[in-house]
Amino acid sequence: MDYSEITPYVRKLAELSDSENNIQPEMYARHAVKKGLRDVDGSGVVAGLTEVSLIKSKEIDENGFAKPCKGELRYRGIDIKDLTKGFIEENRFGFEETVYLLLFSKLPNKKELEEFSAQLSAYRSLPPSFTRDMILKAPGKDMMNILSRSVLALYAYDNNPDDITTANVLRQCLQLIAQFPLLAVYGYHSFQHYHNNNSLFIHYPKPEYNTAQNLLYILREDGNFSPLEAKLLDLALVLHAEHGGGNNSTFTTHVVTSSGTDTYSAVAAALGSLKGPRHGGANVKVVQMFDDLRASVDVKDKSAIKDYLYKLLNKEAFDKAGLIYGMGHAVYSLSDPRADVLRAYAEKLAIEKHMEDEFELYSTVEVLAPELIASKRKVYKGVSANVDFYSGMVYKLLGLPYELFTPIFAIARIAGWSAHRMEEIQNMGKIIRPAYICVKENNEYVKLEDR
Numbered sequence: 001m002d003y004s005e006i007t008p009y010v011r012k013l014a015e016l017s018d019s020e021n022n023i024q025p026e027m028y029a030r031h032a033v034k035k036g037l038r039d040v041d042g043s044g045v046v047a048g049l050t051e052v053s054l055i056k057s058k059e060i061d062e063n064g065f066a067k068p069c070k071g072e073l074r075y076r077g078i079d080i081k082d083l084t085k086g087f088i089e090e091n092r093f094g095f096e097e098t099v100y101l102l103l104f105s106k107l108p109n110k111k112e113l114e115e116f117s118a119q120l121s122a123y124r125s126l127p128p129s130f131t132r133d134m135i136l137k138a139p140g141k142d143m144m145n146i147l148s149r150s151v152l153a154l155y156a157y158d159n160n161p162d163d164i165t166t167a168n169v170l171r172q173c174l175q176l177i178a179q180f181p182l183l184a185v186y187g188y189h190s191f192q193h194y195h196n197n198n199s200l201f202i203h204y205p206k207p208e209y210n211t212a213q214n215l216l217y218i219l220r221e222d223g224n225f226s227p228l229e230a231k232l233l234d235l236a237l238v239l240h241a242e243h244g245g246g247n248n249s250t251f252t253t254h255v256v257t258s259s260g261t262d263t264y265s266a267v268a269a270a271l272g273s274l275k276g277p278r279h280g281g282a283n284v285k286v287v288q289m290f291d292d293l294r295a296s297v298d299v300k301d302k303s304a305i306k307d308y309l310y311k312l313l314n315k316e317a318f319d320k321a322g323l324i325y326g327m328g329h330a331v332y333s334l335s336d337p338r339a340d341v342l343r344a345y346a347e348k349l350a351i352e353k354h355m356e357d358e359f360e361l362y363s364t365v366e367v368l369a370p371e372l373i374a375s376k377r378k379v380y381k382g383v384s385a386n387v388d389f390y391s392g393m394v395y396k397l398l399g400l401p402y403e404l405f406t407p408i409f410a411i412a413r414i415a416g417w418s419a420h421r422m423e424e425i426q427n428m429g430k431i432i433r434p435a436y437i438c439v440k441e442n443n444e445y446v447k448l449e450d451r
Contacts, residue, residue, distance in 0.1 A: 044246040052419045055244045068333035076105045095237040102419040121207045123178035127157040139194035143407045144275040146187035148268045155264040172263040173418035181215045184407035239338040242416030249273040253417045257424040258432040280406040286326040286392035292318045313376045326389030327369045338387035
């Protein structure tokens, strides 16, 4: 049986389903429902309190009105720009320090950071035969599905999976933070071997390497990488580690955690959210859009680039979705602070890779796109490049395969998910259950013989 077949009967049922859907856009305004739990200007409906991070995109003027401002992101009160500047100027890696900060609400001292990094290194392994039995014997084509399936499978290897006390959940979270690079990369190697007929190799992580170094080491056949490559990947992990409780996958973590379920189920649910192209898959779309741009026009001609961007907005180019990927954000307006940080170091990597033209093209689109979007669309807030705009370019410069773009997002964001799961458990009250208004009119039941 072809399990993907849509039979004529199923197609007919789908048409019936479409015809019976009578929820009209104006109904949301009539019932004062904020679709997507957001206001028209993009502000999220406040659904909870958190100490993990702060996102700022507006400020109150002297007349008491909110106006857009340059974006600000703080991890446990610390500005992300100050955090990244700190470890970069000291020529250190920052992801492990960032994980510690998110989980324990303070920066570690040197001894605490060394001990914490050593604990993550000790957890950086998979159960005996797990790689063979759960990854290699069941190769898949989608890395996020492999990652989610592997997380759920780890439940069976945990002797105490359902205990949601702080210590046990912290242990589970630290193990998953350490294991995510292995699950994602080994899943990719399995895909390459069984579906693309490439040679199979499995590198075990090195205890002296951190998260970013090990990710590059186990991914590449020769295991080699430059110091700048590792540091830029580390920076990207830091910038993706957390982004407030309201983003789709983190809110999913809160919702599922509030039911009292286990860590593996909560993280698998978050992974399912992140897989969506409107969330974690956006950086892949950015790179694919630029590939199509190069194939379609002379990228040395700024007017040709502008015409292509117009076609994107008019649904005449690329995937015909009417979007310029990497531009705009649900919260930020004038700027995304993560993109601001990543842009400067992306240029350094482009120079190292002798791909300055690539960076120049991205910079050109970053300038042109907001103007074109503002001329074509009703914009309630400013439009600027988001972190996906430059992270996609960085991953491409690093030679990372498209299939791993979103899993690398997950490798970073598991830190934020863990912090929010811990916070939800420590402040657990009612199960999260928002309301929906039913707009269907009442109907009478009709016996089968009378239908």
